[in-house]
Amino acid sequence: MRVRKAVIPAAGLGTRFLPATKSMPKEMLPIVDTPAIHFVVKEAIEAGIDDIIIITGRGKRAVEDYFDESPELEMHLEKKGKKEQLEMVREISQMADIHYIRQKEPKGLPDAILRAEKHVGDEPFAVLLGDDIIKSSPPCIKQLIDVFEKYNSTVIAAQKVPLVEISKYGSIKGKLVEDRVYLVEDIVEKPKPEEAPSNVASVGRYIFTPAIFDCIRATPVGLNDELQIADSLTILRGKEDIYAFEFIGKRYDIGDKFGYIEAIIDFSLENKEIGDKVRDYLSKSIKC
Ligand code: UTP
Numbered sequence: 001m002r003v004r005k006a007v008i009p010a011a012g013l014g015t016r017f018l019p020a021t022k023s024m025p026k027e028m029l030p031i032v033d034t035p036a037i038h039f040v041v042k043e044a045i046e047a048g049i050d051d052i053i054i055i056t057g058r059g060k061r062a063v064e065d066y067f068d069e070s071p072e073l074e075m076h077l078e079k080k081g082k083k084e085q086l087e088m089v090r091e092i093s094q095m096a097d098i099h100y101i102r103q104k105e106p107k108g109l110p111d112a113i114l115r116a117e118k119h120v121g122d123e124p125f126a127v128l129l130g131d132d133i134i135k136s137s138p139p140c141i142k143q144l145i146d147v148f149e150k151y152n153s154t155v156i157a158a159q160k161v162p163l164v165e166i167s168k169y170g171s172i173k174g175k176l177v178e179d180r181v182y183l184v185e186d187i188v189e190k191p192k193p194e195e196a197p198s199n200v201a202s203v204g205r206y207i208f209t210p211a212i213f214d215c216i217r218a219t220p221v222g223l224n225d226e227l228q229i230a231d232s233l234t235i236l237r238g239k240e241d242i243y244a245f246e247f248i249g250k251r252y253d254i255g256d257k258f259g260y261i262e263a264i265i266d267f268s269l270e271n272k273e274i275g276d277k278v279r280d281y282l283s284k285s286i287k288c
Contacts, residue, residue, distance in 0.1 A: 001123055001124055003047075003049065003123075003124050003125060003126050003145050003148065003207060004049060004050065004051055004123065004125075005049065005051045005052070005053065005119070005120055005123065005125045005126070006044040006049045006051070006052050006053070006125065006126040006127070006128055006141070007053045007055065007113055007116040007120065007125060007126070007127045007128075008037070008040055008041065008044070008052060008053070008054045008055065008127075008128050008129070008130045009055045009103075009109055009112035009113060009127065009129060009130060010025060010027045010037060010054055010055060010056055010057075010060060010063055010130030010131075011055045011056055011057030011060065011102075011103040011106055011112050012026070012057075012106055012109075012112075012131070012255070013057075013106050014026035014131070014255055016255055016256055016257070017029070017255060017256075017257065017260075023059070024059075024062060025037075025056075025059065025060045025062055025063055026131050026254060026255050027040075027060075027063055027130040027131055027254075028062045028063060028066065029254055029260060031133065031254070031263050031264060031267045032264065032267050032268050032271055032274075035066060036130070036131060036133055036254040036263075037054075037063060037066070037130050038066070038092070039133045040128050040129075040130055040132070040133065041067070041095055041096060041098070042095070043128060043134065043139045043140065043141055044096070044126065044128055044139075044141060045095060045096050046138075046139045046142070047126070047138070047139045047141045047142035047145060048142070048145075049096075049126060049141070050096055050097060051096075051097055051099075052096050052097065052098045052099070053098075053099045053100075053101055053116045053119050053120070054098060054099070054100050054101075054130070055100075055101055055102075055103050055112040055113075055115050055116065056100050056101070056102055056103070057102060057103050057104075057105075057106060063100075063130075064100055066092065067092060067093060067095065067098050068093055069090075069093045070089060070093070073089060074086060074089060074090065077089065099119060101115045101116060101119065102115070103115050106226070107221075107226055107227055108222075108226030108227035108228060108229075109129075109226075109227070109228075109229045110216040110219055110227040110228070110229050110231075110232045111216070111226075111227050113127055113208075113212065113213075113216060113229075114213060114216045114217070117210075117213045120210065121210070122210050123210065124148065124207060124208065124209050124210070125207070125208055125210075126141050126144070126145070126205070126206070126207050126208075127204075127205070127206040127207075127208060128141055128204065128205055129204030129205070131204075131253065131254045131255035132203065132204035132205070132251060132252070132253060132254065132255075133251070133252045133254055133263055134157075134204075134205065134247070134249050134250070134251045134252075135249055135250045135251075135252075135266075136247060136248055136249020136250070137249075140157060140205050140247045140249050140251075141205050141207075143245065143247045143248065143249075144156075144157055144205055144206070144207045144245055144247065145207060147181060147207075147243060147245045148207040151181075151241065151243050153209065153240050153241040153242065153243060154206070154207065154208050154209055154211075154212065154233075154236060154240060154241075154242045154243070155206070155207045155242075155243045155244070155245055156172075156184070156202050156205070156206050156207075156233070156242065156243070156244050156245070157202070157203050157204065157205035157206065157244075157245060157247050158172055158182065158200050158201065158202060158203065158244040158245060158246045158247070159200070159201050159203050159246065159247070159251060160199055160200055160201070160246065161199055161201045162199065163193045163196065163199045164193055165201075166191060166193055166196040166198075166199055166201060167190050167191060167192055167193060167196075168190065168201075169190065169201035169202055169203065170187045170188065170189050170190070170201065170202035170229065170230040170233075171187065171188045171191050171196040171197050171198055171199070171200065171201060171202075172184055172186075172187055172197070172198055172200040172201070172202055172244050173185045173186040173187070173188070173197035173198055174198075174200065174244055177243075180245055180246040180247075180248075181243055181244070181245055181246075182200070182243065182244040182245075182246075183241060183242075183243060184233070184237060184241075184242040184243065184244050186234075187202060187230040187233050187234060188230065189222065189223055189228045189229075189230035189231065190223060200244065200246070202229075202230070202233075202244065203251055204251075205247070209240065211236060211239055211240060212232065212236055215232045215233075215235040215236040215239070216232045218235050219231045219232045219235060250266075252266075265278075265282070269282075
């Protein structure tokens with residue numbers, strides 16, 4: 001069955017990015033001039049997904065406003081003859097069919113995914129975390145869809161990380177079944193490096209079968225008093241095979257200060273308008 005729908009959880013509190021996230025969603029943090037979540041929505045669209053569900057929470061209105069029409073702004077740009085900007089603003093509000101579902105309390109990523117159950121129905125679906133930008137061609141989620149279409153079972157994105165950093169991720173124990181594809185045998189959430197089964201980390205892209213919903217309902221509250229996706233996946237593994245795919249591409253964790261700075265540097269260096277100036281500035285300031 002074709003993956004037609006994508007769920008983008010964006011209801012987390014973003015405590016790693018306080019105080020900015022006190023009054024603005026971290027998914028709206030700009031990467032040069034474009035909010036992080038724009039890249040995530042674009043990734044889903046470029047993978048052929050046309051039905052997008054964003055899970056929001058309190059204080060996340062800016063996300064809805066961003067993808068909505070902006071009549072006053074459009075009128076202003078039209079009056080001033082700023083055609084290029086007008087087109088850009090209109091294109092954003094026409095990007096895709098976006099639906100919003102509210103997560104009343106941030107009870108963890110699995111709970112955010114469960115909010116989408118009614119809209120998703122009985123079909124496989126993609127999950128893209130709203131604070132993870134992945135630069136890749138083809139889009140990371142398309143790479144996962146291709147693996148899903150071969151194995152017809154849940155596929156999660158994986159990336160090798162330095163072992164000292166594995167405690168920020170779910171660590172995957174798996175059997176390599178083909179180049180970059182692991183059959184998952186275990187996932188340990190945020191282990192100490194010495195206790196991690198591997199340095200293969202589970203990161204923010206997934207293709208789930210609808211079986212995940214019952215597994216989330218059966219998931220006990222875990223680390224930090226939240227539901228943890230690794231625990232839901234462990235339950236799912238008792239029902240179907242789970243594959244992990246080491247995608248080709250670069251990931252930026254926008255919810256993390258260093259990840260955000262990495263994205264700003266890389267995207268600004270590639271920016272036609274300011275790339276050369278940034279390169280020049282960086283090389284000078286590093287020498288100082
Ligand atoms: P994170 O764990 O990175 O988000 O969740 P967080 O809880 O906002 O982060 P910190 O640790 O406090 O800084 C990954 C993704 O899942 C969403 C987040 O918005 C983010 O995109 N999420 C998380 C939800 O939608 N609901 C939740 O209850 C938790």
